[in-house]
Amino acid sequence: xxxxxxxxxxxxxxxxxxxxxxxxxxxxxxxxxxxxxxxxxxxxxxxxxxxxxxxxxxxxxxxxxxxxxxxxxxxxxxxxxxxxxxxxxxxxxxxxxxxxxxxxxxxxxxxxxxxxxxxxxxxxxxxxxxxxxxxxxxxxxxxxxxxxxxxxxxxxxxxxxxxxxxxxxxxxxxxxxxxxxxxxxxxxxxxxxxxxxxxxxxxxxxxxxxxxxxxxxxxxxx
Numbered sequence: 653x654x655x656x657x658x659x660x661x662x663x664x665x666x667x668x669x670x671x672x673x674x675x676x677x678x679x680x681x682x683x684x685x686x687x688x689x690x691x692x693x694x695x696x697x698x699x700x701x702x703x704x705x706x707x708x709x710x711x712x713x714x715x716x717x718x719x720x721x722x723x724x725x726x727x728x729x730x731x732x733x734x735x736x737x738x739x740x741x742x743x744x745x746x747x748x749x750x751x752x753x754x755x756x757x758x759x760x761x762x763x764x765x766x767x768x769x770x771x772x773x774x775x776x777x778x779x780x781x782x783x784x785x786x787x788x789x790x791x792x793x794x795x796x797x798x799x800x801x802x803x804x805x806x807x808x809x810x811x812x813x814x815x816x817x818x819x820x821x822x823x824x825x826x827x828x829x830x831x832x833x834x835x836x837x838x839x840x841x842x843x844x845x846x847x848x849x850x851x852x853x854x855x856x857x858x859x860x861x862x863x864x865x866x867x868x869x870x871x872x873x874x
Contacts, residue, residue, distance in 0.1 A: 657761035662769055664690070681777025684766070684843055688850040691762065692858065699855075703862050707809070708743045766844040783843035791845040796834025798852035803829065805856055809863045 668683035668690075692699075716734055723730035770784075780787050803826050837845040 657757065658765045658768075661687075661762050661765040665765070665769060679777055680783055680843065681780070681846060684783075684846050685850050688847055689854055691758070692851070692854045695758070696858065699858055700862050703806075703859065705743070707863070712737060712743060762847070763844065766847055767841060769841075769843065777842075777846070780842045780846075783846065784841050786837075786839055787842040787845060788838050791842055791849065792834045792837040794849045795837040795845050795852070796830040798849050798856075799833055800826065800830040802852040802856045802859070806859055809859055 665680075665683055665687050668686045669678065669680050671686070672679050672682045715737055719733045719737065720730050723733065777783055779790065807823075807826060833848065837848065840848075
């Protein structure tokens, strides 16, 4: 089944390239950008559910901390009270994980499909002569900077009520993860690095759309 997903993604990418041919600008780079937007649109309901769940969990962190401190000598009682709080606030602590689990096979298949894709007779895009080969400087920098932007905005929108330990860990990931992915992108095929760059850009737009109602509210301003 995993190979079937890989083949399907490869076929969709080739179909999108043929669309660019039809409109007179044949480009696998444009096809990858279109594929990224298409995948993000398909996964948008799951992403929205995941982000809303993360926001709800962050909002409850102060109350959870109070319950943990209040019943620090009674861990079972603390757990019962926390579960009661989840029920009262209608928050499912697993709701943020399930969408990610559903998305992972698709993302892994996409990674594999782009890593092995044959880009045919028009493999270049902008300054990249061949999307099958790594771009050692510019795309890795763009991958790192766009991922940093996405994570920074996500933390601003969902991490206002994070516990100090959690906030410190988030801050560490904010700098470590983009640098790591940018470093790895130096050895990725340029087509895959282009996908990750676009994935972060579209992901940032997604977050702003999903959290837009809160941005102008008193809650979003805090």
